[in-house]
Amino acid sequence: MQKSKFLMLSLVVALVFVLSACGSKGNNESSPSASAPAAESPSASASASASAPAEEEFKPEDGAKLVVWYSASEKALIDEAAKVMKEKYGVDVEYQDVGPDKSIEKMITDGPAGVGADVFLAVHDRLGAAVQAGVVLPNDIHEEETRANNSDKAVEAWTMDGMMYGYPLSVETTAVFYNKDLIPEAPKTWDDVIKFAKTFNDTKAKKYAYMWEVGNGYWSWGFFGGYDAYVFGKDGTDGTDIGLNSAGGVEAAKFFQSLKDILPIKAADIKSDIKTSLFNESKLAMNVSGPWQTGEFKKSVKNLGVAEYPALPNGKPMMPFSGVKGFMINANSKFPNAAKLFAQIASSEELQMKNFELFGSLPSNKKCSCQRKKSAQILLPAYS
Numbered sequence: 001m002q003k004s005k006f007l008m009l010s011l012v013v014a015l016v017f018v019l020s021a022c023g024s025k026g027n028n029e030s031s032p033s034a035s036a037p038a039a040e041s042p043s044a045s046a047s048a049s050a051s052a053p054a055e056e057e058f059k060p061e062d063g064a065k066l067v068v069w070y071s072a073s074e075k076a077l078i079d080e081a082a083k084v085m086k087e088k089y090g091v092d093v094e095y096q097d098v099g100p101d102k103s104i105e106k107m108i109t110d111g112p113a114g115v116g117a118d119v120f121l122a123v124h125d126r127l128g129a130a131v132q133a134g135v136v137l138p139n140d141i142h143e144e145e146t147r148a149n150n151s152d153k154a155v156e157a158w159t160m161d162g163m164m165y166g167y168p169l170s171v172e173t174t175a176v177f178y179n180k181d182l183i184p185e186a187p188k189t190w191d192d193v194i195k196f197a198k199t200f201n202d203t204k205a206k207k208y209a210y211m212w213e214v215g216n217g218y219w220s221w222g223f224f225g226g227y228d229a230y231v232f233g234k235d236g237t238d239g240t241d242i243g244l245n246s247a248g249g250v251e252a253a254k255f256f257q258s259l260k261d262i263l264p265i266k267a268a269d270i271k272s273d274i275k276t277s278l279f280n281e282s283k284l285a286m287n288v289s290g291p292w293q294t295g296e297f298k299k300s301v302k303n304l305g306v307a308e309y310p311a312l313p314n315g316k317p318m319m320p321f322s323g324v325k326g327f328m329i330n331a332n333s334k335f336p337n338a339a340k341l342f343a344q345i346a347s348s349e350e351l352q353m354k355n356f357e358l359f360g361s362l363p364s365n366k367k368c369s370c371q372r373k374k375s376a377q378i379l380l381p382a383y384s
Contacts, residue, residue, distance in 0.1 A: 058141055060338030064091050068342070069098035069106075069120035073295070077355050081346035088345075091338050100325055104130045111135040111332045118339040119346075124157035124166065124324040131160050137329040137336060139164045142344045149349065154364035157324035166326035167347040170361035173322035174219070174290045176210075177297055178305045182285040183209075186307030190255075193286070193310050197262035200285060208263065211275045212288035215267035218321055219288060220256065225319025226312045227252035255313060294360050324364060 066085070070078045075095060082093035096117060098106055103117075104126040110116035112135065122130070130136045139146055143164050147155050150168045158166030178186050182200070187193045197209035213219040229249035233241040243249060263270075276293070278284035280300035288309075289297075297304050309318035327343040329336060345351065352363035 058337060058341070060089050060091050060341055061335045064089075064335040064338035066091060066093045066119060066335060066338055066342055067096060067117040068093055069096050069103050069117040071099045071121070072097040074355075074359050074361075076358055077351060078346070080354055081342065081351055084345050085342050089338070089341060091342070093342065104135075104328075107135050107328075107330060108133045111330050114332060116330045116332060118330050118333040118335055119327055119343050120330065121169065121325060122166070122328050124326065127158065127160055127165060130328065131165065135331050136165055137331050137333075137340075139167055139329075139340075139343075141340050142167070145344075146347075149366060150364045151366055153322075154324045154326075158326050166324075166328050167343040168324055168326040168364040169347045169352060170325045170355060171322060171364050172291055172325065172361070174222075174288055174320045176286050176307045176309060177279070177289055177293070177301075178286045178307060179279070179282060179284075179301050180303035180305050182282060186286070186305060187310050189311045190313060194262055196285070201262065201264075203264055205283070206278065207283045208265075208278065208285070210286040210288075211263060211270060211278070211284055213272065213275075214263065214270050222309055222318035222320035223256050223312070224249055224252040226316050227255075227314060251314070291360050291362075325361070326364075 068078055068082075075097075078093070078095050082095070085091050085093055098117070098120065100121040100123050103120040103122045107116045107120060107130065111133075116135070127136075139158070146164065146167060151171070154168040154171060155164065158164055158168055176186055183196060187196060193210050200209045201207060224244065227248035229246055229252055230236075230241075230243035232239050234243075244253075275284060275287055276289075276296075279287040279297070282301075287297075294306075309320065311317055327347055329339045329343060333339050349363075349365045349367050352365045353368050355361045356363050356368065
């Protein structure tokens with residue numbers, strides 16, 4: 001019976017992961033609701049300083065006007081990029097509230113109809129759908145510069161069949177948000193989490209030590225990755241090789257199953273809004289989430305902390321998924337030149353740092369790493 005339960009759990013995790021990997025990963029929870037502080041406008045000359053020489057000959061179309069899709073809660077970044085675009089090229093930019101979790105699906109329907117944005121922010125996991133639908137243009141004019149300035153992982157995320165499509169902006173991963181009034185220091189290991197849970201959990205009062213969306217493979221993968229399990233081959237390109245039944249995958253599943261003792265809730269009952277509510281009400285000490293909820297948590301939790309995942313019993317760190325956000329160009333845009341120039345400005349080193357300062361989004365630009373470490377506004381640890 002025990003073996004049967006274990007095999008069933010492994011199958012469920014595998015199926016859930018495959019399904020979640022085919023959908024949008026970066027926005028399973030609510031977006032930050034806190035308004036952003038007013039930003040200082042970077043000069044056009046500063047934003048243009050990193051431009052490739054070819055850009056001097058690459059001009060926007062006559063009479064170009066752009067529409068950009070971006071999240072309302074982070075509109076301040078687009079405002080900055082629009083100022084530079086207007087100052088340097090005389091092109092006006094209109095903003096529309098379409099988040100990166102919805103943009104590609106919307107572009108697939110709106111792009112061919114001629115009503116899609118010229119430039120839109122998206123998450124890299126939906127790149128395949130956009131390319132297959134033929135609704136995005138390659139990053140050709142600025143490809144060399146983009147590859148040189150951004151991390152290899154960010155570049156790979158926006159490359160398909162050797163062709164680069166996106167203009168990377170930021171890297172997102174998940175971490176452990178914790179209430180310092182309930183637990184002063186984040187546990188370093190899972191043994192520490194388990195010990196704390198035994199003293200803190202109170203199911204009648206709906207108090208819990210640590211919570212994540214157990215039934216969603218995206219949120220649970222960190223356990224399996226930390227035990228060297230894999231999916232779709234060692235490098236993620238072989239759909240026939242599912243490494244969840246490897247020796248490491250089996251060990252991960254056994255440990256995963258044991259955590260039922262410290263989180264005695266049905267997996268189907270652990271939803272984003274449920275754990276967010278518990279965390280906001282100080283009934284949940286540690287909440288696994290992403291940077292999109294930072295603003296909300298800073299408002300609801302007086303003494304908020306953010307930490308890396310606790311180390312696994314095998315001594316290795318957990319290996320959560322990460323996502324790369326970037327700008328894409330509508331293949332049906334009437335002003336593709338202007339759109340490419342805007343995407344390059346909005347994803348420049350200066351604007352990536354501004355995005356980090358305003359919203360805590362980790363830059364993909366390699367030159368931003370040292371500045372990021374010095375910033376007092378670091379909200380999430382960087383994961384390799």
